[in-house]
Every structure is written in C-alpha cells, then in structure tokens.
Amino acid sequence: xxxxxxxxxxxxxxxxxxxxxxxxxxxxxxxxxxxxxxxxxxxxxxxxxxxxxxxxxxxxxxxxxxxxxxxxxxxxxxxxxxxxxxxxxxxxxxxxxxxxxxxxxxxxxxxxxxxxxxxxxxxxxxxxxxxxxxxxxxxxxxxxxxxxxxxxxxxxxxxxxxxxxxxxxxxxxxxxxxxxxxxxxxxxxxxxxxxxxxxxxxxxxxxxxxxxxxxxxxxxxxxxxxxxxxxxxxxxxxxxxxxxxxxxxxxxxxxxxxxxxxxxxxxxxxxxxxxxxxxxxxxxxxxxxxxxxxxxxxxxxxxxxxxxxxxxxxxxxxxxxxxxxxxxxxxxxxxxxxxxxxxxxxxxxxxxxxxxxxxxxxxxx
Numbered sequence: 089x090x091x092x093x094x095x096x097x098x099x100x101x102x103x104x105x106x107x108x109x110x111x112x113x114x115x116x117x118x119x120x121x122x123x124x125x126x127x128x129x130x131x132x133x134x135x136x137x138x139x140x141x142x143x144x145x146x147x148x149x150x151x152x153x154x155x156x157x158x159x160x161x162x163x164x165x166x167x168x169x170x171x172x173x174x175x176x177x178x179x180x181x182x183x184x185x186x187x188x189x190x191x192x193x194x195x196x197x198x199x200x201x202x203x204x205x206x207x208x209x210x211x212x213x214x215x216x217x218x219x220x221x222x223x224x225x226x227x228x229x230x231x232x233x234x235x236x237x238x239x240x241x242x243x244x245x246x247x248x249x250x251x252x253x254x255x256x257x258x259x260x261x262x263x264x265x266x267x268x269x270x271x272x273x274x275x276x277x278x279x280x281x282x283x284x285x286x287x288x289x290x291x292x293x294x295x296x297x298x299x300x301x302x303x304x305x306x307x308x309x310x311x312x313x314x315x316x317x318x319x320x321x322x323x324x325x326x327x328x329x330x331x332x333x334x335x336x337x338x339x340x341x342x343x344x345x346x347x348x349x350x351x352x353x354x355x356x357x358x359x360x361x362x363x364x365x366x367x368x369x370x371x372x373x374x375x376x377x378x379x380x381x382x383x384x385x386x387x388x389x390x391x392x393x394x395x396x397x398x399x400x401x402x403x404x405x406x407x408x409x410x411x412x413x414x415x416x417x418x419x420x421x422x423x424x425x426x427x428x429x430x431x432x433x434x435x436x437x438x439x440x441x442x443x444x445x446x447x448x449x450x451x452x453x
Contacts, residue, residue, distance in 0.1 A: 095124045095145075095175040096451075097197065099168065099187040102131040103138045106372055107183065110204070112143045113256055114181050116438045117445050123178070128171060130157060130164060130187055161190055168194035179451050185214060188225070192217075198224045200450060202253070203234055205369050209241035218242060226450060228253045230370045231391025253444060254394075255370045256436045262379045265353045272357035276318065276345055283312040285415065286358030286382070288351055288373045289365065291323030296387070296406060298325075298332055300364045303403075303411030305336040310416050318358065320345045355380035360418050366405060368392040374400075375436050378428040385414045399431040 096118060100111050115125045124145040132138070134149040150167055157164055172180075172195040180197040182188040185208050188201035199221075209215055218225060219242070227242075227250045229235030235252045242250065266272075273280050285304060289295040297319060304317045319329075319342065326344060333342040348354065352373070355361065361377035362385040371392035377384050384400035386392040393402055401417055403410035434440055 095126055095177045097177045097180040098127040099182040099191050100129050101184045101187055103129055108141045115143045117442050164190050165194040192221045200226050202228045204230050206237045209238055230255045231394050233391045234369050256441045257375045259437055266380050269356045272354040276357050278357055283315040283359050285317045286361045288320040290321050291325040294366050296364045296366050297329055299406050299408050301333050302408035305338045306408055307412035307415040316341050318343045320348050320351050322347045352376040358382050363392055371395055378432050383418045399428045
C-alpha cells in the first residue's frame with residue numbers, strides 16, 4: 089500500500105443468491121477511479137469463486153454463522169474496526185441492515201446503506217438508530233419502491249439522503265453466458281417448436297405463480313398450438329401449484345423445471361418471460377430476460393414495474409385475466425418493438441449506475 093492509495097470498504101452480510109453480484113455491482117462503481125475496493129463478507133466461508141466474483145482489489149471473509157451475528161454483534165464490530173484501521177478508507181458501503189449497524193458502530197466512516205428489501209426501517213429501534221447516525225449515514229434503495237418505503241419510515245430525513253440506485257447487470261457478461269434457444273431448450277427438456285412462457289423464482293406465495301398458472305390457462309385457447317408454461321425454481325408450493333394446474337386442465341402444458349444451476353444462461357428458451365410477484369423489491373430476473381432479448385411481462389407493483397415500464401407489458405397484480413391479455417399482446421407477430429435493449433443500457437447497466445453514483449457527490453472523484 090502506498091501513501092496515495094485510498095480505499096472504499098464494502099461490507100456485505102453474505103454472498104448467497106444474488107448478493108455476490110451485488111458486491112460486484114458496487115465494486116464496479118470505482119473502476120477507472122483512484123479508489124481501491126476492499127469487500128468484506130460478514131457470513132460465509134472463504135471461497136476462491138467468491139473472490140473472483142466480487143471483482144474487488146481485496147476480499148476478506150469474517151466467516152461468521154447467522155447465529156454468531158445475532159444480538160449486539162460485538163466481535164463483528166471489533167473485527168470491522170480492525171479492518172477499517174488497516175487502510176486509508178474514505179467510505180463504507182454496507183449492504184442490508186446488520187452490516188450498516190456494525191459499520192456505524194465499528195468505524196467513524198461515512199456509511200452508505202444499500203437496502204434490497206422492504207421493511208428494513210419499519211421497526212422503531214432501527215428508526216432510532218438511523219436517526220442517531222444520520223449525519224454520516226446515507227441510504228440507497230434498489231428501486232424507487234424500496235426508497236419510498238424507507239422515506240416513509242424516516243419522514244424527518246431530507247430526500248437527498250435516501251435515494252435510488254438501481255440494481256444492474258454486466259450486460260456483455262450475462263449475454264456471453266446465455267446459450268442459444270436450441271441449446272437452452274435441449275438442456276431444459278423443452279420442445280424446440282413450442283411457444284413457451286417462462287417464469288423463474290421460488291415457489292412461494294410472494295411470487296404468486298398461482299396467478300401465473302390461472303392467467304396462462306385463460307390465455308391458452310388464443311396462444312399458438314402446443315404452447316407451454318415453464319416454471320424454473322423450487323419451493324413449498326410445488327404440490328399445490330401442480331394441483332392447481334391439474335384442476336384447470338393444463339397440467340400437461342405446465343412444466344415444473346425445478347432448480348436450474350445458472351438458470352439465467354437458459355433464458356433464450358423462453359418466448360416470453362412473466363413475473364407475477366407480490367411487491368417485488370426489484371426483480372433481477374427481468375434484467376436477465378431482457379438481456380436474452382425475451383419480451384417481459386410483470387405485475388404492476390413494486391420495483392419490478394419500474395424495470396419493465398416502457399420496455400414490456402404490465403398487468404394488475406393478482407388479476408389472471410389481465411395477465412392473459414398481456415400474454416395475448418405478446419403473441420408472435422404482435423405489433424410494436426420492445427425497447428428493452430435501450431432501457432437496459434440507459435438504466436440498468438454498470439455504466440449507468442456509475443454515472444448516477446458519482447453525480448450524487450457522496451465521494452469526490
């Protein structure tokens with residue numbers, strides 16, 4: 089380390105699911121700047137794959153279990169204090185509430201808290217904590233919907249201290265990993281000549297695949313012969329969703345694909361992608377479908393609607409008839425060109441996020 093080096097501390101709860109790419113997204117904000125990024129994971133064992141995926145100058149693993157970080161988290165606070173003293177850090181970016189809490193108690197750094205879900209500040213103790221540290225805490229929501237949820241919980245905060253920075257993807261990298269339609273269908277066991285509606289997500293009430301199945305069943309008579317609904321994911325509702333498909337007479341047309349490793353690589357298997365979630369905070373799968381040049385449909389609530397706005401079809405949440413109309417609107421040969429490629433580049437690319445982040449003036453470039 090030279091005397092001129094300055095560092096940004098990125099503090100993540102863990103690297104499960106989408107959160108490894110979240111770390112990459114925020115490390116990418118500092119590409120081409122004088123700042124180096126040290127990413128620290130509160131939970132999770134050391135992993136070479138995670139080091140590579142973090143795209144950071146240094147990666148550290150505190151290797152706590154979920155049980156270890158309950159309560160006051162005093163040992164984690166001591167650890168982050170030690171790490172903060174080891175470099176010339178100018179800023180901490182902390183993902184989710186526990187890392188925000190530890191970073192504020194363990195360092196004197198300005199902290200940007202990134203929030204990926206609704207309700208993080210609905211509890212009164214968290215509101216009091218945030219208000220106490222508001223002079224050196226700024227908050228980001230991954231969508232306007234999440235941002236507005238935080239603003240509602242912290243009404244005395246100035247609006248410019250609670251902002252939006254959308255999730256994003258490395259468009260070229262995602263597209264490079266996506267296989268052709270033929271290869272994707274062969275891998276997923278889908279017929280090559282079918283018109284396929286795709287969905288990816290846990291089989292959970294929040295994802296509302298029941299509305300998806302009902303809407304597909306309503307639209308099926310108007311869809312191309314042999315059309316299928318393919319649902320990628322697993323969860324506790326699998327049996328009930330299969331029963332629903334049978335009850336509606338579409339059991340043969342609904343394919344439950346289970347959990348698929350690197351699922352986004354196979355999105356070209358779909359002719360349409362539909363997300364029916366209840367109040368989705370964001371919806372990364374929508375970006376991955378758009379990168380695969382697949383038309384998208386999304387329920388008109390939460391952050392997912394912000395992704396699709398102007399680039400696909402929106403329908404009223406939990407309204408199967410409205411979803412059926414959206415499916416009909418995206419039939420082969422339907423009029424109109426989706427603006428997904430332009431919207432991806434302008435709103436949900438690393439470059440777009442980098443420009444927005446530096447325009448906020450939280451750190452001098």
